[in-house]
Amino acid sequence: NAGVTQTPKFRVLKTGQSMTLLCAQDMNHEYMYWYRQDPGMGLRLIHYSVGEGTTAKGEVPDGYNVSRLKKQNFLLGLESAAPSQTSVYFCASRTSGGETQYFGPGTRLLVL
Amino acid sequence: QQQVKQSPQSLIVQKGGISIINCAYENTAFDYFPWYQQFPGKGPALLIAIRPDVSEKKEGRFTISFNKSAKQFSLHIMDSQPGDSATYFCAASHNNNDMRFGAGTRLTVKP
Numbered sequence: 001n002a003g004v005t006q007t008p009k010f011r012v013l014k015t016g017q018s019m020t021l022l023c024a025q026d027m028n029h030e031y032m033y034w035y036r037q038d039p040g041m042g043l044r045l046i047h048y049s050v051g052e053g054t055t056a057k058g059e060v061p062d063g064y065n066v067s068r069l070k071k072q073n074f075l076l077g078l079e080s081a082a083p084s085q086t087s088v089y090f091c092a093s094r095t096s097g098g099e100t101q102y103f104g105p106g107t108r109l110l111v112l
Numbered sequence: 113q114q115q116v117k118q119s120p121q122s123l124i125v126q127k128g129g130i131s132i133i134n135c136a137y138e139n140t141a142f143d144y145f146p147w148y149q150q151f152p153g154k155g156p157a158l159l160i161a162i163r164p165d166v167s168e169k170k171e172g173r174f175t176i177s178f179n180k181s182a183k184q185f186s187l188h189i190m191d192s193q194p195g196d197s198a199t200y201f202c203a204a205s206h207n208n209n210d211m212r213f214g215a216g217t218r219l220t221v222k223p
Contacts, residue, residue, distance in 0.1 A: 004155075031209070033211075040121075040215055040216075041215055042116075042118070042201055042203075042213035042214050042215045042216050043156070043201065043203075043211075043213040044213070045210060045211060045212075048209060048210075050209070056209075058210060059210070059212070090155050090156070092155075094208070099144065099146070099161060099208055100158045100161075101158065101208075101211070103155030103156050103157065104155050105153075105154060105155050106153075106154075106155055
């Protein structure tokens with residue numbers, strides 16, 4: 001039981017490049033979340049999903065897109081990366097009846 | 113504008129002492145108040161959480177105090193240990209989806 005895993009662990013992009021971050025969970029959780037963590041700002045919710053095929057905007061959705069084609073995977077896409085998207089990205093998941101969000105280990109993204 | 117304000121930014125406590133971290137929120141619709149602990153290079157992990165129908169919740173050395181009228185809640189770590197050294201985040205949400213986090217407190221417990 002791996003819990004929540006994130007791929008890749010670290011990535012460097014040039015401004016304007018695109019990439020996709022993958023989050024996978026093997027706990028059969030219905031709800032999945034993408035956060036970004038910046039120094040002095042805590043975590044901020046980007047997008048979330050309450051089930052396969054559904055997505056919703058969080059606090060800071062601009063510049064990001066998401067997809068939940070399979071229950072166990074939640075993808076975060078950056079179509080045209082900007083230096084302001086340099087951050088650590090965390091994925092989390094939980095059951096529909098539970099309160100605890102389980103976080104992955106994070107992806108560190110540097111946009112030059 | 114941050115909906116959850118956390119203080120202090122950093123805290124240094126001697127081993128065996130009490131660590132206290134405070135948070136204040138604005139949105140009265142919030143109904144779930146968790147605290148997360150994060151070690152360097154790791155994702156946050158839920159430490160303890162409270163709902164507004166109780167004023168205090170204790171789990172081992174960790175206690176949440178909640179003041180609904182003041183819209184404030186705090187984390188108390190009793191008998192603080194060097195292994196407690198980490199960054200602590202308070203958070204608040206309505207229905208546990210749109211979670212709003214505080215900026216974090218870096219706790220250092222000196223041996």
